[in-house]
Amino acid sequence: MTAIEQIAAIEADARATLAAAGGEGALAAWQSGVFGKGGSLTAILRGLGALAPEERKAVGAAANLAKQALEAALAERRETLKAASLAASAADALDVTLPGRPLRRGRLHPVTQVRREILDIFARLGFATVEGPEVELDEYNFGRLRIPEHHPARDRWDTFWLDEEVDGRQPLLLRTHTSPMQIRHIDTHEPPIRVAVPGRCYRYEATDATHEWMLEQVELLAIDEGLSLANLKGTLQEFARQMFGPERRVLMRNSYFPFVEPGVELAVDCFACPGDNPACPVCRGAGWLEIMGAGMVHPEIIAAAGYDPARYTGFAAGMGVERITMLKFGITDIRDLHANDLRFLSQF
Numbered sequence: 306m307t308a309i310e311q312i313a314a315i316e317a318d319a320r321a322t323l324a325a326a327g328g329e330g331a332l333a334a335w336q337s338g339v340f341g342k343g344g345s346l347t348a349i350l351r352g353l354g355a356l357a358p359e360e361r362k363a364v365g366a367a368a369n370l371a372k373q374a375l376e377a378a379l380a381e382r383r384e385t386l387k388a389a390s391l392a393a394s395a396a397d398a399l400d401v402t403l404p405g406r407p408l409r410r411g412r413l414h415p416v417t418q419v420r421r422e423i424l425d426i427f428a429r430l431g432f433a434t435v436e437g438p439e440v441e442l443d444e445y446n447f448g449r450l451r452i453p454e455h456h457p458a459r460d461r462w463d464t465f466w467l468d469e470e471v472d473g474r475q476p477l478l479l480r481t482h483t484s485p486m487q488i489r490h491i492d493t494h495e496p497p498i499r500v501a502v503p504g505r506c507y508r509y510e511a512t513d514a515t516h517e518w519m520l521e522q523v524e525l526l527a528i529d530e531g532l533s534l535a536n537l538k539g540t541l542q543e544f545a546r547q548m549f550g551p552e553r554r555v556l557m558r559n560s561y562f563p564f565v566e567p568g569v570e571l572a573v574d575c576f577a578c579p580g581d582n583p584a585c586p587v588c589r590g591a592g593w594l595e596i597m598g599a600g601m602v603h604p605e606i607i608a609a610a611g612y613d614p615a616r617y618t619g620f621a622a623g624m625g626v627e628r629i630t631m632l633k634f635g636i637t638d639i640r641d642l643h644a645n646d647l648r649f650l651s652q653f
């Protein structure tokens with residue numbers, strides 16, 4: 306092997322080892338192995354003096370070229386390794402300049418939206434919002450509303466009873482309607498009275514598309530001198546107009562509730578069918594959906610609260626918020642409202 310060939314071999318070998326060197330330590334070892342005291346290229350340069358002048362010139366030039374090329378290769382390898390290690394540490398670093406992930410914005414439950422709308426309408430008509438307890442005394446939920454024990458009207462409002470009693474005799478229950486707040490309110494306030502009472506109610510009931518064992522109601526109570534059925538009718542018609550718009554028709558018909566006389570029922574025409582489809586899941590062919598019961602407060606209730614029923618009269622109404630929500634949004638199954646499924650709820 307000539308000296309020139311030897312230089313070429315050293316350079317090729319050095320390039321191969323350099324390509325495999327993976328860190329600063331390996332680079333330093335490679336450097337001394339090539340350029341150091343006992344380095345492969347150093348040995349060639351040292352041997353130049355022993356060569357004939359002609360040969361020395363050629364070999365010297367070749368060795369210098371190899372030296373420069375390898376030095377450049379070392380610098381390049383060092384840069385490559387540095388860039389790779391930067392990239393690796395950037396990969397698991399936290400990039401504080403990235404925009405944050407947006408928080409998903411919630412919204413009000415459809416029943417909450419409608420409850421607020423109902424209360425807003427009545428507030429504009431002069432009714433203050435008040436609330437009462439969900440755990441109620443038998444006396445307020447039934448007795449003082451003229452539904453004594455064993456009265457058949459109790460079947461209509463079967464409910465959940467608590468084991469506890471008050472004073473060892475007064476049973477406690479989950480209220481079946483917001484009507485007991487009529488009594489609580491007239492017991493503690495003087496006429497003129499105009500209140501709207503929102504709240505949850507409970508019934509021991511089989512569920513279906515229009516019945517749930519928990520429901521929300523809004524109760525209405527007005528007591529004043531000279532109130533008549535005309536005031537009730539005007540108030541509820543105005544409510545229906547603001548709630549459902551002028552195109553929805555409203556029907557008032559005779560009904561019975563022990564705490565009003567006369568009693569009426571307010572209905573809105575069916576939104577899911579033209580009103581004559583017996584298979585309609587919403588109205589079952591009736592064409593009308595009851596949205597509230599109402600009537601003139603029974604004179605005995607006014608008298609029991611200490612007011613003269615010849616002087617004071619009043620009207621009351623109670624409506625189901627879920628039912629009105631279903632009408633507003635075209636929901637056909639009441640059970641969807643409390644199933645807590647965001648795919649359903651986020652539509653409203």
Ligand code: DAH
Binds near residue numbers: 481600
């Ligand atoms: N409390 C009744 C119910 O839950 C609804 C009702 C009917 C309320 C007539 C009233 C009323 O205030 O006058 O079925």
